[in-house]
Amino acid sequence: MSETQTVKEPTPPAKESQGSQVIREIMAGNAVISVLAVVVALVIGGILIAVTDPRVTAASGYFFADPAATLSAIWSSVSEAYGALWRGATYDPTARTWQGQLGIFETLTFATPLILSGLAVTLAFRAGLFNIGAQGQIILGASFAGAVGFGMHLPPAIHLLAVILAGAIGGAIWGGIAGFLKARTGAHEVIVTIMLNYIAISLVLYLLKNQLKDPNSTNPISPQMDGNAVFPLLLGPNFRVHAGLIVAILAVIGVAWLLNRSTLGFEYRAIGANPKAARTAGMLVSRGYITVMLISGALAGLAGVAQIAGTEKSLDSEIAGSIGFDAITVALLGRSKPWGTFFAALLFGAFKAGGTSMAVNADVSIDIVAVVQSLIVLFIAAPPLIRSIFRIKAARREGASA
Amino acid sequence: MSVTANISPSKAVDRVAVRSWKLPILFGLLALFAVVVFVVLGPSGQATFRISQEGDAWQVPDLAVPAKVFGVVVAILCVLLAARAYQQMRNGGRIDNWVSMTFTVAFVVGLLVWIIGGTKTQNITLVGLFTGAMLITTPLVFGSLSGVLCERSGVVNIAIEGQLLAGAFTASLVSSITHNAYAGLFAAAVAGVLVSFLLAAFSIKYVVNQIIVGVVLNVLVSGLTGFLFEKIMKIKVDGATIYNQPAQLPDLPIPLLSQIPVIGPTLFRQSIIGYLMLVLVAGIWFGLFRTRWGLRIRAVGEHPKAADTVGINVNRTRFLNVLAGGAVAGVGGAYFTLVAVSSFSKDMTGGLGFIALAALIFGRWNPIGAALAALLFGVAGNLQSILSLAGTPIDGQFLAMLPYALTILAVSGFVGKSRAPAADGEPYIKG
DSSP, rough: OHHHHHHHHOHHHHHHHHHHHHHHHHHHOOOOHHHHHHHHHHHHHHHHHHTTTTHHHOOOHTTOOHHHHHHHHHHHHHHHHHHHHHHHSSSOTSSSSSHOHHHHHHHHHHHHHHHHHHHHHHHHTTTTTOTTTTHHHHHHHHHHHHHHHHHOOOOTTTHHHHHHHHHHHHHHHHHHHHHHHHHHHOHHHHHHHHHHHHHHHHHHHHHHHHHTTOTTOOSSOOOOOGGSSSSBBTTTOOOOBTHHHHHHHHHHHHHHHHHHHHHHHHHHHHHHHOHHHHHTTOOOOOHHHHHHHHHHHHHHHHHIIIIIIIIIIITTTTTTTTHHHHHHHHHTTTTTOOOHHHHHHHHHHHHHHHEEEEHHHSSOHHHHHHHHHHHHHHHHHHHHHHHHHHHOOOOHHHHHHH | OOOSSEEEEEEEHTTTOOOHHHHHHHHHHHHHHHIIIIIIIIOOSOOOOEEEOOOOSSSOOOOOEEEHHHHHHHHHHHHHHHHHHHHHHHHHOOOHHHHHHHHHHHEEEEEEEEHHHHHHEEEHHHHHHHHHHHHHHHHHHHHHHHHHHHHTTOOOOHHHHHHHHEEEEEEHHHHHSOOOOOOHHHHHHHHHHHHHHHHHIIIIISSSOOHHHHHHHHHHHHHHHHHHHIIIIIIBTTOGGGGGOOOOOOOOOTTGGGGSTTTHHHHHSOOHHOOOOOHHHHHHHHHHSSSSHHHHHHHHHHHHHHHHHHHHOOOHHHHHHHHHHHHHHHHHHHHIIIIIIISSOOOTTTTHHHHHHHHHHTTOHHHHHHHHHHHHHHHHHHHHHHHHHHHOSOOOHHHHHHHHHHHHHHHSSSSSOOOOOOTTTOOOOOO
């Protein structure tokens, strides 16, 4: 085993130190940078909202005659949008129904699959692998879970457990392919997982036309999940928050334990920091790559379960939405730490919940959320940029790392 | 972080002695597939390929092939070639190129005859197949050329999708405002350069991981174009969306050449973007492999330290190459809104940027290889949409998977040795 490794990965040392440097860079940044990155991203988003608002455009026509009018138009435009975002994500006293007022529970609902898939990316990242394939793993997980969920009829509890297990297996298979190819042939996991994402979409479209199709529907959509196969709602029928959230929190605890307390996690971190040193220390790097991608895929598969057994209840080709890609940004924002990922997922869940309310109440397209999210990650990934914007001295940190 | 099977130079020397059984195994499996599918499950009747269009100057008769007989011939040929490949691998440790090439061509043609023979109508118009394929192939070629320019100099470009989308959006907007398609084309190139500028600035200046930047830029461009699409392009003046009605680029048929059956309509009856594609493929190939400029770029991509030692400014070379790649991909994006479709729609590139990435890898980081791979993927994609109407023995979704599956086989070493430039993805820090 270790012999094939030395043959198959003749990576020059410079590469590995570079990879580990990336991980260190992402994990070492402090919380201030994260907060400032969010602020800068929101400011840029605000500028976009303001310049595309027709009221601002109209007021700027007589800017020199009445500059205050322009400024107040900008203020009302941006504050309305972000106000709607905030209220939609937390508490909205103006909503007509009391269920609608408590947006915080929508935030939790949106966060659930993000936590799980974010953990998938986080775990692989700690072992030095970029799992861009959460999207495909979610689709496979949801398909497997769906096949068990509407194809079988089992007693309560057992059925749900079977669905969860099936989803984890589906995701693990898809992640495992990338891990296996990485370990055995050196195929780069980024390319393989990107390609597997698209294969997964075609595969599910095929299955939805054939094996998994609802015979009573003309659309490519599966039958509804069995009543026993769905996550129970945590707060009654008025809110969509489901028991998948508990699974997600357990997964955070599990991954935190795995990474920080277990032998396996130690091996992963060692491989991520320096595969050559790990190999010299007697660790089986190829086995590490395979198992970490199996577990990572299983976590993403659980995000698929959260989708199909929690919110969607039936399978279609849009089951994964943009969760798989959001997962990458969640993991980066969470600095590849399990609890960091948890809070990053809550923030992005809030963006999703609030974005919907912003689109309805302030007429600002939900796409602005994607802009803000990606800017946050860009700024977090480039601490020197944020430091130069705010003129923060970096001497202490650089001194420490030198 | 290079993007494929890492085979360092020292390894390449050892490799001569090592027998790789991947290819013979793959050939064997495909030959088995040919025997089972083409012969046992082969359709009866004929597969007809229509070559000429009505109104062509030269009329070429239709090509009718008896599907079953042809399938048997192809299957036998495949089995023989697979056996030959096995034998060669056992004796010499390597397989002759002609064996692999003949096998591939025979298998693809056999598959095509089998598919057409299995449809209800049992015929296909080659002109339609190829001209339709160009709608997919053209942006793919531009996307993969962008990838070639970036990755040959050592910067991984995952943001091709974002560059295409930015080009498509800007071309539509500017062409609508100026009523001049060429202004739109120019603006698209500028938009591509802007996306590239972000990629270059973050990955070269701030040394952020290139894959992270690429992934994030795709999300950023998708969000930005989606947001501006809602805010600007949906504005109606007198009931019409005036900011999303781009003037289109006209077709410029080349006299005489455009009359050649199949090839004429495919290659010589295109808009300026189509001709630009042909020029760029040849030009970038020549530039990379036959000029001093290309040698420098490849040196920077393979061994930046050595390049630096002889006085090449590594990071400036990379910066310029990434910007050039952005311009190329931006023009490819303009094809969507100025030629293929008459207006912009949200996320209209639909993952083609990632197929371009696949074409780049499958074409082994070579402009001509990438263009041929793009053509293959374009034909497969168009075949899928033709077949979804005609009713076939093979589900269109499996054809849709083909580019991605082939790429996975390529990066894991089953199909040739697809090797990235050695320093691809490696930031260069002088010191």
